[in-house]
Amino acid sequence: DVVMTQSPLSLPVTLGQPASISCRSSQSLVHSDGNTYLIWFQQRPGQSPRRLIYKVSNRDSGVPDRFSGSGSGTDFTLKISRVEAEDVGVYYCMQATHWPVTFGGGTKVEI
Amino acid sequence: QVHLVESGGGVVQPGRSLKLSCAASGYSFSSHGMHWVRQAPGKGLECVAVIWFDGSIIYYADSVRGRFTISRDNFKNTLYLQMNSLRAEDTAVYYCARLLGAAFQIDYWGQGTRVTVSS
Numbered sequence: 001d002v003v004m005t006q007s008p009l010s011l012p013v014t015l016g017q018p019a020s021i022s023c024r025s026s027q028s029l030v031h032s033d034g035n036t037y038l039i040w041f042q043q044r045p046g047q048s049p050r051r052l053i054y055k056v057s058n059r060d061s062g063v064p065d066r067f068s069g070s071g072s073g074t075d076f077t078l079k080i081s082r083v084e085a086e087d088v089g090v091y092y093c094m095q096a097t098h099w100p101v102t103f104g105g106g107t108k109v110e111i
Numbered sequence: 112q113v114h115l116v117e118s119g120g121g122v123v124q125p126g127r128s129l130k131l132s133c134a135a136s137g138y139s140f141s142s143h144g145m146h147w148v149r150q151a152p153g154k155g156l157e158c159v160a161v162i163w164f165d166g167s168i169i170y171y172a173d174s175v176r177g178r179f180t181i182s183r184d185n186f187k188n189t190l191y192l193q194m195n196s197l198r199a200e201d202t203a204v205y206y207c208a209r210l211l212g213a214a215f216q217i218d219y220w221g222q223g224t225r226v227t228v229s230s
Contacts, residue, residue: 096215
């Protein structure tokens with residue numbers, strides 16, 4: 001199975017400041033079709049996950065542009081340019097290239 | 112608007128069975144594959160099964176293979192997860208999630224249903 005390693009586990013942030021989460025995979029996430037199926041989800045307290053980013057860097061509709069994704073191969077990053085109070089929650093990366101799909105352990109963003 | 116509503120969770124003794132349902136609305140259910148993903152208390156996320164849009168392809172996680180069965184009824188717009196021989200470690204919130212596009216991508220999630228396996 002592909003192991004997804006996220007860091008840090010906990011990320012204390014200051015409102016208005018940037019934040020960055022790293023996600024590394026144990027093997028390449030490049031699919032045979034040439035795409036890289038790396039997804040970022042946000043899970044606010046008491047809610048189900050919400051997709052923010054798909055295929056490494058594509059932002060979902062309605063997701064603020066302060067969220068951005070980057071990376072390639074096995075090394076990926078989610079950045080928040082200026083943290084807002086509503087960004088508190090746990091962020092997960094997920095690889096959807098290989099079965100079984102696997103998730104990172106999560107990064108808890110707290111003010 | 113995509114809407115996924117899970118049901119069927121509850122408290123069950125080890126070794127017993129439970130069947131979860133996920134009612135889908137707001138989109139063409141028969142055109143999309145579906146996942147079941149679980150989250151144990153205070154833990155991360157684990158995808159336990161996926162089924163293709165027409166049921167032709169199914170995958171299971173090693174942790175549930177042989178005990179869980181994923182199925183769907185495209186006439187009723189409903190996804191199922193039959194869980195047999197339940198263990199304490201199956202205790203989790205179970206989410207259904209829509210498969211979108213290529214590979215095993217997920218976009219929308221339901222609100223989840225809680226399963227507790229305890230004597």
